[in-house]
Each structure stands twice: as structure tokens, then as C-alpha cells.
Amino acid sequence: xxxPASEDNSIGERLNGLRRDHxxxxxxxxxxxxxxASMVSDIEKGKVEPSISTLNRLASAMGTTITYxxxxxxxxxxxxxxxxxxxxxGVVNRSATDHQAVLESGGTRFELASPTNLKTIEAIYARYExxxxxxxxxxxxDGEEWGIVLSGRLKVVVGDEVYFLDPGDSIWFPSTIPxxxxxxxxxxxxxxxxxxxxxxxxxxxRSQTSExxx
Numbered sequence: 001x002x003x004p005a006s007e008d009n010s011i012g013e014r015l016n017g018l019r020r021d022h023x024x025x026x027x028x029x030x031x032x033x034x035x036x037a038s039m040v041s042d043i044e045k046g047k048v049e050p051s052i053s054t055l056n057r058l059a060s061a062m063g064t065t066i067t068y069x070x071x072x073x074x075x076x077x078x079x080x081x082x083x084x085x086x087x088x089x090g091v092v093n094r095s096a097t098d099h100q101a102v103l104e105s106g107g108t109r110f111e112l113a114s115p116t117n118l119k120t121i122e123a124i125y126a127r128y129e130x131x132x133x134x135x136x137x138x139x140x141x142d143g144e145e146w147g148i149v150l151s152g153r154l155k156v157v158v159g160d161e162v163y164f165l166d167p168g169d170s171i172w173f174p175s176t177i178p179x180x181x182x183x184x185x186x187x188x189x190x191x192x193x194x195x196x197x198x199x200x201x202x203x204x205x206r207s208q209t210s211e212x213x214x
Contacts, residue, residue, distance in 0.1 A: 011069045018068070022062055033054075052066065107128065107131065107133075110125070124194075127188060133183065134182065150190040154191055155184040156179065157180050
């Protein structure tokens with residue numbers, strides 16, 4: 001038998017978390033939802049069992065529905081990857097040994113910003129120290145790439161073309177064109193890179209996953 005108090009605490013914890021994510025005070029949320037501040041406080045502490053009407057008001061005030069309080073957490077269903085939980089990229093299997101060597105080289109930090117079980121897209125958070133680069137030689141592979149600079153300045157060489165990207169600038173190119181990147185700033189450079197693997201890389205990823213499941 002389920003303990004009603006534990007259910008109340010679960011709803012209260014989720015209400016508290018969502019309120020804090022929205023940066024609402026208890027009084028601010030109460031005013032927006034049309035309920036008393038003491039009601040919001042008591043729900044969060046698990047002291048009262050909220051009515052469906054009250055939950056609907058609270059959910060609506062924060063742009064969601066009542067099912068939010070009873071559904072699986074977004075972290076649990078694999079949709080959200082918190083910054084603290086990003087996997088260092090050296091841990092992820094890669095097909096090219098020289099590629100892996102670059103990913104683990106000094107002066108660079110790569111973290112997987114997308115869920116580890118995705119096969120059709122790969123989001124990478126990268127940080128380059130001053131003077132760091134993505135290898136001395138360009139790479140090619142199947143697929144497409146899109147990236148955006150978050151801070152610093154990134155030099156991207158695509159074939160015979162050279163681009164300098166500042167914060168907010170983005171770039172796209174087929175991965176089959178030889179390419180490389182390096183920090184062109186006098187400070188640390190950060191960027192977010194989206195890699196869409198080609199058919200061969202997707203097939204390799206599936207085979208590696210199958211081997212791990214054996």
C-alpha cells in the first residue's frame with residue numbers, strides 16, 4: 001500500500017523544484033496561481049494534500065499541466081543532461097584511433113552534452129585552453145556538423161577555407177570535407193558542436209552497443 005504522505009512529499013518536491021527553476025518566490029507563485037502563500041508552502045513541505053483544482057492552478061501558472069506532478073522526471077526519462085552529469089568524451093567509443101588521441105590531448109576538454117544512448121545525433125560541449133587545437137591535421141568522416149561558439153574565438157578550417165567565429169557565430173559543413181579547429185583567442189574558448197553521424201558511423205555505433213549488451 002502506498003503511503004499518502006510519501007505521495008504528498010513527491011508532489012511537494014516537484015512543486016518546489018519547478019518553482020525554483022522559474023525563480024518564483026512562494027509569494028510570487030501564489031499570487032500568479034491565485035492561491036495562498038501558506039498553501040504553496042504547506043504543499044512543498046508535504047503538510048497538506050492539494051486538490052486537483054489547486055494543482056491545476058499551480059501547473060498553469062508555471063506553463064505546464066497537472067500531469068507534470070505525477071509523470072517521470074525529465075532526468076529519469078533521459079531527455080535532460082545536466083552540466084554536472086556530462087560524460088567526458090574520452091569515455092565514449094570512437095572509430096578512429098587518431099581521432100581519439102586528439103580528443104584526449106592536452107589543452108582540450110570534450111563532454112557529451114546529449115544522452116549517451118542516441119545514435120543519430122551527438123552534441124558536444126568543448127573547451128579549448130589558449131593555443132589548443134583539434135589536432136595538427138584535418139579529419140574527415142561521414143555525416144554533417146553544426147557548431148556555435150559560446151565564448152572566446154574559434155578558428156575553423158574547412159577544406160581550403162578559413163573561418164574565425166566569435167561568440168554567437170555558428171557554422172555548418174559536411175563532415176566529408178577535411179576540417180579542424182583551434183582556439184584563436186587570448187582566452188579560453190568554448191563551443192557547442194552538433195555531429196550528425198553518417199550511415200556507416202551509425203551502423204558502427206549500433207554494433208558497439210550490441211557487443212556491450214552480450
